[in-house]
Amino acid sequence: MKIIIESDFGSMSETAKNILLGHMTEAKRVNLSITGGNTPVKVYEKMVTAVKDSPNYDNVHYYNFDEIPVEGQKEGITISDLRRLYLTPAGISEENIHPLTPENYAEQDVSLEAVGGLDAMLIGLGKDGHFCGNMPGTTAFNKLTYKVTVTGEESWFVPEMMEKGMSFVTMGPVSVMRVKHLILIVNGSEKAEMVRRVLTGPVSEDVPASILQLHPNLTVILDKEAAAALDK
Amino acid sequence: MKIIIESDFGSMSETAKNILLGHMTEAKRVNLSITGGNTPVKVYEKMVTAVKDSPNYDNVHYYNFDEIPVEGQKEGITISDLRRLYLTPAGISEENIHPLTPENYAEQDVSLEAVGGLDAMLIGLGKDGHFCGNMPGTTAFNKLTYKVTVTGEESWFVPEMMEKGMSFVTMGPVSVMRVKHLILIVNGSEKAEMVRRVLTGPVSEDVPASILQLHPNLTVILDKEAAAALDK
Amino acid sequence: MKIIIESDFGSMSETAKNILLGHMTEAKRVNLSITGGNTPVKVYEKMVTAVKDSPNYDNVHYYNFDEIPVEGQKEGITISDLRRLYLTPAGISEENIHPLTPENYAEQDVSLEAVGGLDAMLIGLGKDGHFCGNMPGTTAFNKLTYKVTVTGEESWFVPEMMEKGMSFVTMGPVSVMRVKHLILIVNGSEKAEMVRRVLTGPVSEDVPASILQLHPNLTVILDKEAAAALDK
Amino acid sequence: MKIIIESDFGSMSETAKNILLGHMTEAKRVNLSITGGNTPVKVYEKMVTAVKDSPNYDNVHYYNFDEIPVEGQKEGITISDLRRLYLTPAGISEENIHPLTPENYAEQDVSLEAVGGLDAMLIGLGKDGHFCGNMPGTTAFNKLTYKVTVTGEESWFVPEMMEKGMSFVTMGPVSVMRVKHLILIVNGSEKAEMVRRVLTGPVSEDVPASILQLHPNLTVILDKEAAAALDK
Numbered sequence: 001m002k003i004i005i006e007s008d009f010g011s012m013s014e015t016a017k018n019i020l021l022g023h024m025t026e027a028k029r030v031n032l033s034i035t036g037g038n039t040p041v042k043v044y045e046k047m048v049t050a051v052k053d054s055p056n057y058d059n060v061h062y063y064n065f066d067e068i069p070v071e072g073q074k075e076g077i078t079i080s081d082l083r084r085l086y087l088t089p090a091g092i093s094e095e096n097i098h099p100l101t102p103e104n105y106a107e108q109d110v111s112l113e114a115v116g117g118l119d120a121m122l123i124g125l126g127k128d129g130h131f132c133g134n135m136p137g138t139t140a141f142n143k144l145t146y147k148v149t150v151t152g153e154e155s156w157f158v159p160e161m162m163e164k165g166m167s168f169v170t171m172g173p174v175s176v177m178r179v180k181h182l183i184l185i186v187n188g189s190e191k192a193e194m195v196r197r198v199l200t201g202p203v204s205e206d207v208p209a210s211i212l213q214l215h216p217n218l219t220v221i222l223d224k225e226a227a228a229a230l231d232k
Numbered sequence: 233m234k235i236i237i238e239s240d241f242g243s244m245s246e247t248a249k250n251i252l253l254g255h256m257t258e259a260k261r262v263n264l265s266i267t268g269g270n271t272p273v274k275v276y277e278k279m280v281t282a283v284k285d286s287p288n289y290d291n292v293h294y295y296n297f298d299e300i301p302v303e304g305q306k307e308g309i310t311i312s313d314l315r316r317l318y319l320t321p322a323g324i325s326e327e328n329i330h331p332l333t334p335e336n337y338a339e340q341d342v343s344l345e346a347v348g349g350l351d352a353m354l355i356g357l358g359k360d361g362h363f364c365g366n367m368p369g370t371t372a373f374n375k376l377t378y379k380v381t382v383t384g385e386e387s388w389f390v391p392e393m394m395e396k397g398m399s400f401v402t403m404g405p406v407s408v409m410r411v412k413h414l415i416l417i418v419n420g421s422e423k424a425e426m427v428r429r430v431l432t433g434p435v436s437e438d439v440p441a442s443i444l445q446l447h448p449n450l451t452v453i454l455d456k457e458a459a460a461a462l463d464k
Numbered sequence: 465m466k467i468i469i470e471s472d473f474g475s476m477s478e479t480a481k482n483i484l485l486g487h488m489t490e491a492k493r494v495n496l497s498i499t500g501g502n503t504p505v506k507v508y509e510k511m512v513t514a515v516k517d518s519p520n521y522d523n524v525h526y527y528n529f530d531e532i533p534v535e536g537q538k539e540g541i542t543i544s545d546l547r548r549l550y551l552t553p554a555g556i557s558e559e560n561i562h563p564l565t566p567e568n569y570a571e572q573d574v575s576l577e578a579v580g581g582l583d584a585m586l587i588g589l590g591k592d593g594h595f596c597g598n599m600p601g602t603t604a605f606n607k608l609t610y611k612v613t614v615t616g617e618e619s620w621f622v623p624e625m626m627e628k629g630m631s632f633v634t635m636g637p638v639s640v641m642r643v644k645h646l647i648l649i650v651n652g653s654e655k656a657e658m659v660r661r662v663l664t665g666p667v668s669e670d671v672p673a674s675i676l677q678l679h680p681n682l683t684v685i686l687d688k689e690a691a692a693a694l695d696k
Numbered sequence: 697m698k699i700i701i702e703s704d705f706g707s708m709s710e711t712a713k714n715i716l717l718g719h720m721t722e723a724k725r726v727n728l729s730i731t732g733g734n735t736p737v738k739v740y741e742k743m744v745t746a747v748k749d750s751p752n753y754d755n756v757h758y759y760n761f762d763e764i765p766v767e768g769q770k771e772g773i774t775i776s777d778l779r780r781l782y783l784t785p786a787g788i789s790e791e792n793i794h795p796l797t798p799e800n801y802a803e804q805d806v807s808l809e810a811v812g813g814l815d816a817m818l819i820g821l822g823k824d825g826h827f828c829g830n831m832p833g834t835t836a837f838n839k840l841t842y843k844v845t846v847t848g849e850e851s852w853f854v855p856e857m858m859e860k861g862m863s864f865v866t867m868g869p870v871s872v873m874r875v876k877h878l879i880l881i882v883n884g885s886e887k888a889e890m891v892r893r894v895l896t897g898p899v900s901e902d903v904p905a906s907i908l909q910l911h912p913n914l915t916v917i918l919d920k921e922a923a924a925a926l927d928k
Contacts, residue, residue: 002723004752015721015746022718025711026877027698027913029577050711056700113493116580141435142445177409178448181722203373203437213374214446216410217723234491236520247489247514254486257479258645259466259681261809282479288468345725348812413490451489605899606909641873642912667837667901677838678910680874 001199001213003220005227009187012223013042016122016185019219021050023120023181024060031112033063033121033171035132036081039185040122044086051090062087063098063112065121066133066170067105075099100145105169108145112178120181128156129194129207131184133170139208143172173211182218184209189225196229233431233445235452237459241419244455245274248354248417251451253282255352255413256292263344265295265353265403267364268313271417272354276318283322294319295330295344297353298365298402299337307331332377337401340377344407352413360388361426361439363416365402371440375404405443414450416441421457428461465663465677467684469691473651476687477506480586480649483683485514487584487645488524495576497527497585497635499596500545503649504586508550515554526551527562527576529585530597530634531569539563564609569633572609576639584645592620593658593671595648597634603672607636637675646682648673653689660693697895697909699916701923705883708919709738712818712881715915717746719816719877720756727808729759729817729867731828732777735881736818740782747786758783759794759808761817762829762866763801771795796841801865804841808871816877824852825890825903827880829866835904839868869907878914880905885921892925 006012020043023030034040051057067076075083079099087097100108112118123131130136137155138148150157152164176182186195198209199220212218222230238244252275255262266272283289299308307315311331319329332340344350355363362368369387370380382389384396408414418427430441431452444450454462470476484507487494498504515521531540539547543563551561564572576582587595594600601619602612614621616628640646650659662673663684676682686694702708716739719726730736747753763772771779775795783793796804808814819827826832833851834844846853848860872878882891894905895916908914918926 002721002752002755004721015717018714018717018746019721020718021711021714022716022721025698025700025715025718025879025915025917027915028581050714056698059698115578117492142433142442174446177446201374205435210374211446214406214409214443216448219721219723221721234489234520234523236489247485250482250485250514251489252486253479253482254484254489257466257468257483257486257683257685259683260813282482288466291466347810349724449491451491453489606897606906638910641910665838669899674838675910678870678873678907680912 001215001218001220003199003222003230005222005224008223010042012185012187012221013040013046015221016040016043016183017046017050019183020047020120020122024057028059029116030060031063031115031118032060033065033118033179034082034086035065035122035124036078036085037124039124039187041085043122043185047086048090053091058093058096061096061098061115062092063118064100065123065176066168067100067102068168069102076101100169100171102147102167102169105145105147108171109175118179120183121176121179122183122185125184125186125191125194125198125209127191127194129198129209130156131209131212132176133168134173134208136206136208139173139205141173141205141211144174145169145171173208177215180217182212182215184212184218184220186220186226187223189228191226192229195222195226199230233450233452235431235454235462237454237456240455242274244417244419244453245278247453248272248275248415249278249282251415252279252352252354256289260291261348262292263295263347263350264292265297265350265411266314266318267297267354267356268310268317269356271356271419273317275354275417280318280322285323290325290328293328293330293347294324295350296332297355297408298400299332299334300400301334308333332401332403334379334399334401337377337379340403341407350411352415353408353411354415354417357416357418357423357426357430357441359423359426361430361441362388363441363444364408365400366405366440368438368440371405371437373405373437373443376406377401377403405440409447412449414444414447416444416450416452418452418458419455421460423458424461427454427458431462465682465684467663467686467694469686469688472687474506476649476651476685477504477510479685480504480507480647481510481514483647484511484584484586488521492523493580494524495527495579495582496524497529497582497643498546498550499529499586499588500542500549501588503588503651505549507586507649511550512554517555522557522560525560525562525579526556527582528564529587529640530632531564531566532632533566540565564633564635566611566631566633569609569611572635573639582643584647585640585643586647586649589648589650589655589658589662589673591655591658593662593673594620595673595676596640597632598637598672600670600672603637603669605637605669605675608638609633609635637672641679644681646676646679648676648682648684650684650690651687653692655690656693659686659690663694697914697916699895699918699926701918701920703920705919706738708881708883708917709736709742711917712736712739712879713742713746715879716743716816716818720753724755725812726756727759727811727814728756729761729814729875730778730782731761731818731820732774732781733820735820735883737781739818739881743782744786749787754789754792757792757794757811758788759814760796761819761872762864763796763798764864765798772797796865796867798843798863798865801841801843804867805871814875816879817872817875818879818881821880821882821887821890821894821905823887823890825894825905826852827905827908828872829864830869830904832902832904835869835901837869837901837907840870841865841867869904873911876913878908878911880908880914880916882916882922883919885924887922888925891918891922895926
């Protein structure tokens, strides 16, 4: 594991962008899996500047690693997020976008193997220790890509925002361990204690992201606040 | 994970030997970590035939992944075993042998990184689910190479064979996950149930080898008997 | 470059088989490109024994690297050769066989990139220094997969066997340099002098295989006779 | 080969810096070989900003790929250049700096293999088609690291600047082909024609850099002017 501590959100985003561009400039098909949410917003802003209208990055293919379908909508929350934040403003061609969906999730691991695997994955960390859709209480470490149906008993169930019986799909811990380079970005003091647990505490399904300690090529980029609980 | 089921001990050993020779013939420095014990006996017999007195394999360096020191003996049980079974009959030059010892274990992970990491590791499986020296009750998944001091309370403590206060060193789960190709060999019906648990059951520190399910490049070679409890 | 000198044709074939099986046992999709001709006959005999009727090698995909179409025949000389020597007796499933043809050659490099590239390629050496279909007089080192139309002026033109205007396709030097592991097998005293030129002489398009000296992971397996002109 | 065309020298430098930082952030020992000269000046300015006083990049080791000794000076021109432009202002620790010298050049390829090889190399292009110290008239494609003694007959001999009998050392074409990722940066219209020849012309020792067309992972970063002679 390599931990990079940056002074602030901007520097964290700059470094994450550089790592991704580093992969994207290799002379081969490059398969990237990238995260939605708030943490990467500035990463994508910076990437759009580099990639927009450029023929230089036609070799890069994009995958999402989890998806929450929305009734009555053609596409789910994650890929919609990625389109809005990055894929559309960067002008990524549709044939380079490979959405994970509730329909195709069971073939996701085989599909990825058939294109040579994922070169890099950008992920965030939940305050509750989740990564991708691997949530406390519904994660088993020996899972490939899988589907979760929400029962309402989960610690993270929010009645106003979720419905019992809804479901989502996510790449599992085994799938994520196959990625050649894992880039975890975390910012903000409210996640500092979870960063400490995830990076230095016991490896346990109760703290799903703790499994990432076992990845052979994990780069963690933190701002100072997220790093505050780590030993110096 | 790739599971290869062979008809018997001989075929299992033949296939394991082929995989190792496959690595050893690459045009680069090749770093191998290999196991002692009874399971690989025939693998080494076959390898000796191929390697003995051959200048073809000077590029291969050997590491042991655990060690039990013996009082009054210059070298421990594992490396002595490896010398007897393989290194000496194969005529491996001393400068290609890199013993792990109680004295140097704390530098093992850094030393391995400095030579480009381990290309392959051959391991066996204990009936109690251990791999390398990662034993039930003394294994934490987030360990690099570490030292265990025996208390006598361990489930695997055998008073006739062990002494309280004795200690051994082993590469930990994090170290093993860094190996580029992991080859697990298991034979015999008495390990069949543990093979099933390790390869298909929950990932738990109580069954240390269950973590191997998460390795991105694990080849398991079983004889029919060891594979008997797996679903067909 | 790593040179392995074996005592005879049988040992050369055994070692080549081991290297290929080493790749085939990795826990991923494995893309192999293999050669027709006489040199690999015993390699394939041995591989058939290991692979036949085995579900263990479903992850391996096969490619030919050159092809000579035959009028009135559905398939060309190389793939027909490979079917007879290996693919059919080994019971390889049709969906794991990817013939290169005069129709699809222009897409070959892109197709290979889309599946993660070739993991290994087994090649032979011509007495005239050719490799794959890269012949003296028609080879440019900067070629991807390409088509050659025979003029009758070539040094290797044999009027009884060839017709002016016939054509063949072959992966070019650039394509071959992209293969992760290159395995060159050569036997027999009549190729000894060419082995010396190819492995130690100047790099020149007149001796197409001389370019292989620049491959970062080339394993050469020779019998004693083919190695006779090399310095000891 | 992947060609990236940037609008100007600044953007070219920015992209090159990103690629290098991408490598440097991997969770492993990273071995970089970097170039002196004028082309990378801005790359290093930008890298100094990211790396200076940062504990984040202790895993990166630096190598130079050629060296011209200077009489009466402890260190040669290239490493002195690199110290001035990057290593000193970035505060790189002496133990991470591995100078190539006329004294150690014969062991350079073995030394690099022993640390796992070079992960990336940043190189420039000479107007005469040279790369590293591989000059027209003194380059053989089948060379590892070697020494050149200047005769005064070379096309690039400049009497005011060089002396007959002086010598320099350089990694050769075979050494450079072993680098996992090659990054070639070129700017300015005066090199545009040579860029065209090197990237699209015949592969010939008269234009040493033409061999780079055969590298399996070459990224070329050009400003618009250097790209002007390439077909659109």
